[in-house]
Amino acid sequence: MFSINNKTNSLTVRVLKTLLLSATLIGVSANSALAKSSDIPIQFVKGAISSTTTGKLNPNENERWYHFQAERSQYAVINILPLAGTPETANVGILHMPNGTYDGTKGGIIYQGCLPKTGAYRLRIARNLMATEGKTAGYKVEMVILPKYASESLCRNL
Numbered sequence: 001m002f003s004i005n006n007k008t009n010s011l012t013v014r015v016l017k018t019l020l021l022s023a024t025l026i027g028v029s030a031n032s033a034l035a036k037s038s039d040i041p042i043q044f045v046k047g048a049i050s051s052t053t054t055g056k057l058n059p060n061e062n063e064r065w066y067h068f069q070a071e072r073s074q075y076a077v078i079n080i081l082p083l084a085g086t087p088e089t090a091n092v093g094i095l096h097m098p099n100g101t102y103d104g105t106k107g108g109i110i111y112q113g114c115l116p117k118t119g120a121y122r123l124r125i126a127r128n129l130m131a132t133e134g135k136t137a138g139y140k141v142e143m144v145i146l147p148k149y150a151s152e153s154l155c156r157n158l
Contacts, residue, residue: 049150069119074145092127
């Protein structure tokens with residue numbers, strides 16, 4: 001009798017863990033794919049292919065979100081640089097795509113390639129929690145998005 005109850009409990013625990021993991025993944029996907037009202041828009045001057053944004057994370061902030069619109073097969077480069085005059089750098093950048101995928105890394109060029117979908121993109125800028133002293137963290141984001149006609153030869157196989 002004990003072994004049946006033990007197997008049932010083990011199965012119940014596995015099912016609950018699977019459900020919890022699934023709910024977490026769905027929540028993360030929904031959070032990353034949809035632009036939030038608190039996201040800061042990245043503006044491009046009419047006719048420009050590049051935009052520069054600067055910001056600072058206060059000691060009690062770990063991240064800031066930006067958003068922009070782009071089309072499938074546009075070639076993009078996103079670069080994060082230190083902001084002069086700040087004791088720390090927010091150097092983590094993750095680009096969340098309209099299809100729920102994301103790409104990024106720490107510092108420098110965090111994304112370079114052809115954008116996979118038309119729609120709203122979200123850019124998360126964050127401090128590296130493994131290398132922070134909790135001071136103000138500055139950043140400068142340089143973004144280049146080529147128009148579709150200029151991206152054709154680079155994104156032909158997408």
